[in-house]
Amino acid sequence: MTATMTDSLDMRRLLSPVGAERFFAEHWQTRMALLPLAEGDLAFIRTTVGPLDPARLAGAAREGAQAWLANDFVAHSVFPVDPSNAVQFQDIGATLYFVNVPLPVLTDSLADFLGAPRRKVIASLFFTPAGGGAVPHFDKNENFTVQLTGAKRWQVGETPMVPAAPDGYTLGSSTITPVLAPLLAEARRPPERTVDLQPGTLLYVPRGTVHHTGAGEPSWSLNLSYSPSMWLDLLLVGLQKRLVASPRWRGMVTGAGGDPAARDANRLSELLAELRALLDDPAEAEALIRSFLDRPNG
């Protein structure tokens, strides 16, 4: 691997072993991808992340930090972590998960490359002790994992068990969200591939893809994840935002059956015509996307 001077995260360059076009055609949301990083890119990512100090990262994590502990005597347990106890949890063999560490140089680059809302892409860090790992599960996020130090073995489904999964799920758990239940009932677990992540490898895992991990040695990894921002959300949220301005669309549903006089007050056909006209207008469609992507808290 040749060293490259790097001062930003160029996703097109990171994906060059497969090519950006092929990535979107063959991998995006459908199939895992394993990519070696150039030395310069790994060095840039490590520098951007900064010292892998649990206390510092616990203080920086916007959505908090967690310790996962499971061993011969302790069933999987999740503890909240703060800067004062992060190292202690590391010392007792817990996996540490620092959620949403602000690393805009990395997350904004990925969001801009994907054409995704920046607020939907976050960076999180994992410390996995020797012997630690994760049980089989799938996530609701599109995940890009960069191995920073140590090594970790992943078993990853060749394809998603639930394509474009709207929620995450731990296999064997009785906790299944209502939206996931019908999709899971029809799902079959695809064959898995063993992937050994070494420092400087990038692994893309589409949401809905079953994976489990194990570390033979202490390991730090960076996870860049794109949390759900589905076309469905655009339709539900964006279109609602657009139509709520219309008194006609805010009107009460009337005349779905009922008295003939009430049926005369049924405006559905006019509303659907209005909706068709709106969706057929390219400028309106663009505005719909823009208003959805620019929502501050979406």
Next chain:
Amino acid sequence: MKIILPAATVNPVLAAPDFEAQWRALLKRIGALAAYPREEGRMQYVLVEADLSQITPIAEAVFRLVGVKPEFLPEIVPQPYYGFRGY
């Protein structure tokens, strides 16, 4: 911590006449502040205040007696409890 006790057919210790005494002795040994049995005692919620380094030893003591791994649920501790030391 949450402990789901196995059936006595799985672990005969639970059917022993002195199990209650053994259980109480265990709670004392691990420094339990309180125990809340649920579902006719099959599920036990035990409140402990332990140094992090004692989590696994406490779990091991439980495991040695009843043969199941306890799950630690720090989030069930009422918030004000965290502040007691500071009063």
